[in-house]
Amino acid sequence: MVVTPQSMHFEPPLALQSGASIRDYRLAFETYGTLNADGTNAVLVCHALNASHHVAGVYAGQDKSEGWWDNMIGPGKPVDTDRFFVIGVNNLGSCFGSTGPGDINPDTGRVYGADFPVVTVEDWVNAQALLLDRLGIRRLAAVMGGSLGGMQALSWTLQYPDRVGHAVVVASAPNLTAENIAFNEVARRAIVTDPDFHGGHFYAQGVIPKRGLRIARMIGHITYLSDDVMNEKFGRQLREAVADSVTGYRYTTQDIEFQIESYLRYQGDKFSEYFDANTYLLITRALDYFDPARAHGGNLTTALQRATCKFLLVSFTTDWRFSPRRSREIVKALLDNRRDVSYAEIDAPHGHDAFLLDDGRYMGIMRAYFAGIARTLGATT
Amino acid sequence: MVVTPQSMHFEPPLALQSGASIRDYRLAFETYGTLNADGTNAVLVCHALNASHHVAGVYAGQDKSEGWWDNMIGPGKPVDTDRFFVIGVNNLGSCFGSTGPGDINPDTGRVYGADFPVVTVEDWVNAQALLLDRLGIRRLAAVMGGSLGGMQALSWTLQYPDRVGHAVVVASAPNLTAENIAFNEVARRAIVTDPDFHGGHFYAQGVIPKRGLRIARMIGHITYLSDDVMNEKFGRQLREAVADSVTGYRYTTQDIEFQIESYLRYQGDKFSEYFDANTYLLITRALDYFDPARAHGGNLTTALQRATCKFLLVSFTTDWRFSPRRSREIVKALLDNRRDVSYAEIDAPHGHDAFLLDDGRYMGIMRAYFAGIARTLGATT
Numbered sequence: 001m002v003v004t005p006q007s008m009h010f011e012p013p014l015a016l017q018s019g020a021s022i023r024d025y026r027l028a029f030e031t032y033g034t035l036n037a038d039g040t041n042a043v044l045v046c047h048a049l050n051a052s053h054h055v056a057g058v059y060a061g062q063d064k065s066e067g068w069w070d071n072m073i074g075p076g077k078p079v080d081t082d083r084f085f086v087i088g089v090n091n092l093g094s095c096f097g098s099t100g101p102g103d104i105n106p107d108t109g110r111v112y113g114a115d116f117p118v119v120t121v122e123d124w125v126n127a128q129a130l131l132l133d134r135l136g137i138r139r140l141a142a143v144m145g146g147s148l149g150g151m152q153a154l155s156w157t158l159q160y161p162d163r164v165g166h167a168v169v170v171a172s173a174p175n176l177t178a179e180n181i182a183f184n185e186v187a188r189r190a191i192v193t194d195p196d197f198h199g200g201h202f203y204a205q206g207v208i209p210k211r212g213l214r215i216a217r218m219i220g221h222i223t224y225l226s227d228d229v230m231n232e233k234f235g236r237q238l239r240e241a242v243a244d245s246v247t248g249y250r251y252t253t254q255d256i257e258f259q260i261e262s263y264l265r266y267q268g269d270k271f272s273e274y275f276d277a278n279t280y281l282l283i284t285r286a287l288d289y290f291d292p293a294r295a296h297g298g299n300l301t302t303a304l305q306r307a308t309c310k311f312l313l314v315s316f317t318t319d320w321r322f323s324p325r326r327s328r329e330i331v332k333a334l335l336d337n338r339r340d341v342s343y344a345e346i347d348a349p350h351g352h353d354a355f356l357l358d359d360g361r362y363m364g365i366m367r368a369y370f371a372g373i374a375r376t377l378g379a380t381t
Numbered sequence: 382m383v384v385t386p387q388s389m390h391f392e393p394p395l396a397l398q399s400g401a402s403i404r405d406y407r408l409a410f411e412t413y414g415t416l417n418a419d420g421t422n423a424v425l426v427c428h429a430l431n432a433s434h435h436v437a438g439v440y441a442g443q444d445k446s447e448g449w450w451d452n453m454i455g456p457g458k459p460v461d462t463d464r465f466f467v468i469g470v471n472n473l474g475s476c477f478g479s480t481g482p483g484d485i486n487p488d489t490g491r492v493y494g495a496d497f498p499v500v501t502v503e504d505w506v507n508a509q510a511l512l513l514d515r516l517g518i519r520r521l522a523a524v525m526g527g528s529l530g531g532m533q534a535l536s537w538t539l540q541y542p543d544r545v546g547h548a549v550v551v552a553s554a555p556n557l558t559a560e561n562i563a564f565n566e567v568a569r570r571a572i573v574t575d576p577d578f579h580g581g582h583f584y585a586q587g588v589i590p591k592r593g594l595r596i597a598r599m600i601g602h603i604t605y606l607s608d609d610v611m612n613e614k615f616g617r618q619l620r621e622a623v624a625d626s627v628t629g630y631r632y633t634t635q636d637i638e639f640q641i642e643s644y645l646r647y648q649g650d651k652f653s654e655y656f657d658a659n660t661y662l663l664i665t666r667a668l669d670y671f672d673p674a675r676a677h678g679g680n681l682t683t684a685l686q687r688a689t690c691k692f693l694l695v696s697f698t699t700d701w702r703f704s705p706r707r708s709r710e711i712v713k714a715l716l717d718n719r720r721d722v723s724y725a726e727i728d729a730p731h732g733h734d735a736f737l738l739d740d741g742r743y744m745g746i747m748r749a750y751f752a753g754i755a756r757t758l759g760a761t762t
Contacts, residue, residue, distance in 0.1 A: 017628075017632070018630075018632035019632075020632075114634070114635070118632040118633065118634060175617060176617075177608055177611065177612055178608075178611035178612050178614075178615040178616055178617065178639075178641045179603060179606075179608045179611050179612075181617070181639050181641050181642070182599075182602075182603045182611065182641050182642075182645055183603060185599070185639075185641070185642045185645055185646075186596060186599045186600055186603065186645065188634065188635070189595065189596060189599065189646070189649075190571060190596050192635050193592040193595070193596075194592075195576055199635075200635070211574040211575075214570065214574070215567060215570060215571050215574075215596060218563075218566070218567045218570065219567055219600070221563075222560060222563045222564060222567065225560075227558055227559075227560045227701075230558070230559035230560050230563065231558055231559050231560075233559075234559040235559055236556060236557075236559065236562070236672065236675075246675075246676045247398075247670070247672075247675055247676065248675075249399075249670055251398075251399035251400075251401075251499040251670075252499065252666075253495070253499060253569065253659075253662035253663060253666045254495070254569070254573050254580075254581070254662065257666075257669070258559075258562050258566075258669065260559045260562050260563050260566070261562070261563075261566045264563055264566055264567065265566075265570070268570070278634075281634035281635065282634060285633075285634045285638075288638070288639065289628070289630055289632075291617065291628075294617075294627075294628055294629075295627045295628065320608075320701075
């Protein structure tokens with residue numbers, strides 16, 4: 001499936017949760033499949049920290065340009081683009097095409113940098129709704145996402161309950177724990193205290209806070225994987241064992257000794273080449289802030305009363321960042337409200353990353369759930 | 382109990398595991414209690430990453446100068462200094478009194494800095510043994526430690542099996558997992574890539590890589606605590622909620638919003654004021670390298686054949702850095718060798734930090750075990 005990114009410009013100011021607003025912004029998006037005549041087969045896919053509107057397919061002439069959820073979405077795939085019209089949107093504040101900190105602030109004529117307004121999951125959902133308006137989509141057959149994307153899917157059911165038929169919330173949580181916030185904060189501190197960050201206005205200096213971005217990404221990678229899968233993939237393997245040595249160690253504190261170090265440094269380097277530092281701050285903050293129960297005295301059941309759609313929740317046993325326990329909190333709150341909820345807890349070894357990987361049971365459940373939605377639309381099965 | 386630090390100088394070179402050696406070094410230590418006439422009541426306490434020879438008691442005229450295991454060791458305490466002669470030693474390469482990277486290299490006349498030789502758990506044990514020789518202690522009633530200190534206690538039983546009566550190994554592991562190494566590596570990268578690190582020779586520049594040390598310490602703190610105890614202590618509490626606001630959020634990416642952020646920043650700042658950056662690299666590397674089974678093809682049972690003493694192992698259910706599973710590996714390998722092993726798995730909420738905290742069951746087990754040792758020495762009960 002060859003796909004083409006698109007962009008939509010919005011002139012009127014969007015009021016943000018913080019009280020600030022943003023005007024003259026654009027949203028990058030992609031669509032796959034065809035919207036049916038009555039406009040009922042649309043599926044919105046929300047992305048997590050590091051992803052974008054490029055959800056599925058490849059770009060013409062670009063090898064290895066598969067979208068980040070290409071195993072899930074496409075012709076004949078679990079979310080079948082022969083049946084559904086799928087939309088991926090890059091969120092405001094990101095760095096992959098939608099307006100973000102690297103763009104010009106129309107109020108000042110200078111790059112936003114650290115002055116880009118703080119955006120929340122709720123703000124993203126509002127912006128996504130405006131895009132759907134423009135695309136002529138009144139109601140979604142489904143909204144779906146994993147991790148931070150799952151938070152957006154959940155928020156859709158609260159902000160626009162009459163515009164969502166199904167919400168598919170994968171490897172997500174009703175809010176972050178203190179430990180999650182802590183990891184985000186360390187990553188942010190690494191970026192902000194990098195001398196090349198310049199208070200978030202590094203663009204004008206011609207530098208990038210790569211040191212901080214590397215550290216942030218390394219921390220991220222540790223938390224995306226399970227202890228077990230790290231042991232299986234890397235264990236205590238050395239990158240290059242010294243021959244004729246009992247231990248094989250090189251005895252170095254600054255050079256790479258273990259394979260896991262090599263892997264993390266590589267991931268950090270790669271990330272620092274393309275990801276925007278201010279975007280990293282904004283997106284981790286959106287994660288920290290999401291907490292629909294907060295306005296209801298911490299009562300998630302009350303908070304989820306507004307949601308009227310049907311739900312599929314999926315979690316993965318070894319995901320310690322968004323553990324099954326957190327998904328079960330959402331399931332319980334929905335059941336307290338007598339909502340229609342399916343829940344699958346997948347016994348997978350890969351930790352949080354599992355939501356992006358191929359697992360027969362996981363894919364099977366998603367396929368069956370979306371086939372069920374397709375049947376209610378009267379699409380061919 | 383008022384205590385006084387001491388120091389011992391060693392002139393002859395100490396051969397290190399790496400092949401390098403170190404000469405003209407000193408070891409800072411403290412002792413509590415009295416060595417009995419036949420020299421059989423000595424207990425060596427080994428320290429972990431951030432601690433020192435100041436294990437128990439207070440310094441004269443210094444409020445709040447309690448040693449790091451003062452709840453465990455002292456007159457009438459579980460390790461009763463009315464019965465035992467307890468020794469705490471600061472390890473080589475540390476920054477609390479023993480020779481370390483901030484000292485002058487006698488070969489060059491310049492500060493060691495990054496040229497301080499890589500030291501291992503085995504090297505530390507060898508140095509500790511030399512100190513015991515000087516103190517006239519042929520055999521230890523017990524060697525004990527938590528975390529990295531537990532690794533040293535275990536290594537004593539392999540390097541000097543005839544010099545140890547009991548080994549008490551708390552919240553430890555037979556080696557680090559890939560995830561543990563990964564956290565250490567991120568911390569090291571934060572330090573090494575701090576522009577103020579200057580390749581480890583920052584002393585001459587009059588600067589300290591505080592940014593890196595802060596990040597390292599913040600990561601450490603997250604891994605020392607359990608998710609549950611973090612939620613209980615900090616949860617999603619804001620440092621200063623905005624009045625007349627549904628969420629109370631200030632909406633900021635760089636300033637403190639949540640209490641957990643405030644806590645971590647404070648811990649990071651404090652640590653960066655006193656801890657040496659090169660020491661941090663050395664000690665985390667010693668953790669990474671410890672792996673007695675490595676020389677035996679990964680077979681821990683074979684590796685532990687040399688150990689002949691009696692063992693007490695203790696782990697804590699919520700410790701995800703040195704989980705009970707890792708302690709059980711040691712227990713199993715010792716039982717395979719038909720050694721005398723006691724094992725306690727304490728249901729404590731505090732994560733890895735639990736080994737330093739008061740817990741009735743934990744303290745009770747330690748008290749009973751050391752009372753048993755004392756009885757075999759003929760000490761009064």
